[in-house]
Amino acid sequence: MSELTTILDTLRSRECQQIRFTLAGITITGGGYLRVARTLERGSIQLVRSLSLPAGKMAYNWRYNFIAVNRDPSENLIIHECTHARNDMAGRAIQVVDDEVTAYVAQLIYMKLKDPRLRSFAAVGAIARNTPLAVSQCVATGARQPCEMATAGMASMIAEEILSGRVPTDAMVDQLRTAIRNHPDYSGLLQQRRFRWHVGVGRRRMIPQSELDAIRGTVIHPPPVAPAGRRAEAGQGILPHTAAALRGPTDASDHFPPTRFGLIPHAEAVG
Numbered sequence: 001m002s003e004l005t006t007i008l009d010t011l012r013s014r015e016c017q018q019i020r021f022t023l024a025g026i027t028i029t030g031g032g033y034l035r036v037a038r039t040l041e042r043g044s045i046q047l048v049r050s051l052s053l054p055a056g057k058m059a060y061n062w063r064y065n066f067i068a069v070n071r072d073p074s075e076n077l078i079i080h081e082c083t084h085a086r087n088d089m090a091g092r093a094i095q096v097v098d099d100e101v102t103a104y105v106a107q108l109i110y111m112k113l114k115d116p117r118l119r120s121f122a123a124v125g126a127i128a129r130n131t132p133l134a135v136s137q138c139v140a141t142g143a144r145q146p147c148e149m150a151t152a153g154m155a156s157m158i159a160e161e162i163l164s165g166r167v168p169t170d171a172m173v174d175q176l177r178t179a180i181r182n183h184p185d186y187s188g189l190l191q192q193r194r195f196r197w198h199v200g201v202g203r204r205r206m207i208p209q210s211e212l213d214a215i216r217g218t219v220i221h222p223p224p225v226a227p228a229g230r231r232a233e234a235g236q237g238i239l240p241h242t243a244a245a246l247r248g249p250t251d252a253s254d255h256f257p258p259t260r261f262g263l264i265p266h267a268e269a270v271g
């Protein structure tokens with residue numbers, strides 16, 4: 001199965017569609033992930049295979065609106081990175097740390113919905129016992145292992161509250177922020193407010209070749225998806241192009257240099 005198929009299937013899965021919460025003023029819903037899926041299919045968020053990422057890892061690039069994968073991305077990471085994409089698409093500047101808070105909590109909600117053992121009395125109890133120590137060790141040392149434990153533990157506890165129909169306390173959310181702020185992966189990133197989504201529907205940003213070279217990346221192009229009704233127009237000669245030109249920019253003309261597809265001459269003929 002291609003990476004794109006795995007990502008789309010995960011975003012449209014029953015478990016992903018059950019995600020619904022508001023934290024730090026950011027509301028995450030299944031509908032947001034459906035929008036990310038459609039945007040990936042249209043190519044406005046691009047998928048890039050990056051050979052510099054370890055297999056299974058993913059990253060969302062908010063400067064150029066692309067998701068980098070190597071092989072076999074895990075469903076959990078798909079939810080995490082696509083939460084960043086969703087937050088970016090929402091077009092509101094948010095604190096980087098809150099972008100991470102929502103991504104980790106969404107990821108943990110998804111994991112718990114997929115595997116009910118994570119919600120067992122014993123598992124939930126162990127997390128609640130061990131996480132406070134991990135948070136204090138993370139703050140004291142800034143070392144990767146306690147900070148990973150603290151981040152996952154606090155996200156898990158918050159996810160458990162949400163799945164149980166309770167509202168996580170501000171103190172819990174602050175503990176998760178503290179774990180993320182001290183996590184070595186996020187040092188230096190957290191002072192910014194982040195969002196760069198400025199491509200409209202059907203458009204995409206060109207990823208500079210230098211950016212692709214830096215991550216040893218190649219763009220994975222989605223299979224062409226014609227909006228309903230336009231498939232029928234194909235192969236009818238000049239008329240479809242004229243109609244497309246009258247409607248203004250479309251998926252097809254935004255995805256490819258128009259001259260290669262002959263849209264510009266038809267557009268000029270109309271004008």
Ligand SMILES: [Zn+2]
Nearest residue numbers: 080084100103
């Ligand atoms: Zn993240």
